[in-house]
Amino acid sequence: xxxxxxxxxxxxxxxxxxxxxxxxxxxxxxxxxxxxxxxxxxxxxxxxxxxxxxxxxxxxxxxxxxxxxxxxxxxxxxxxxxxxxxxxxxxxxxxxxxxxxxxxxxxxxxx
Numbered sequence: 001x002x003x004x005x006x007x008x009x010x011x012x013x014x015x016x017x018x019x020x021x022x023x024x025x026x027x028x029x030x031x032x033x034x035x036x037x038x039x040x041x042x043x044x045x046x047x048x049x050x051x052x053x054x055x056x057x058x059x060x061x062x063x064x065x066x067x068x069x070x071x072x073x074x075x076x077x078x079x080x081x082x083x084x085x086x087x088x089x090x091x092x093x094x095x096x097x098x099x100x101x102x103x104x105x106x107x108x109x110x111x
Contacts, residue, residue, distance in 0.1 A: 033064035037059070052074075067090045067094075
């Protein structure tokens, strides 16, 4: 899986890329095909956006379904965790749809 990081008005911490890569690679446990993920990090310079000044957007591309998840929080890792949680829910739903189709055909063949 290819992971592309794109930042706007942001300077990433040194360990953010390695932490993010490790968490995104765990999403391969679902049987949904993902060729690559684009991670977009945006920092809002306006101080009025205090609690949601950091925004992370994850979008998948490849032969599988197009999925997009966003997270906004007070720092990069918290926003990234929210986005990963949302993306994981979408992947789980897609995985369940694939799994249900296969089980129905097995039950009909036996019975």
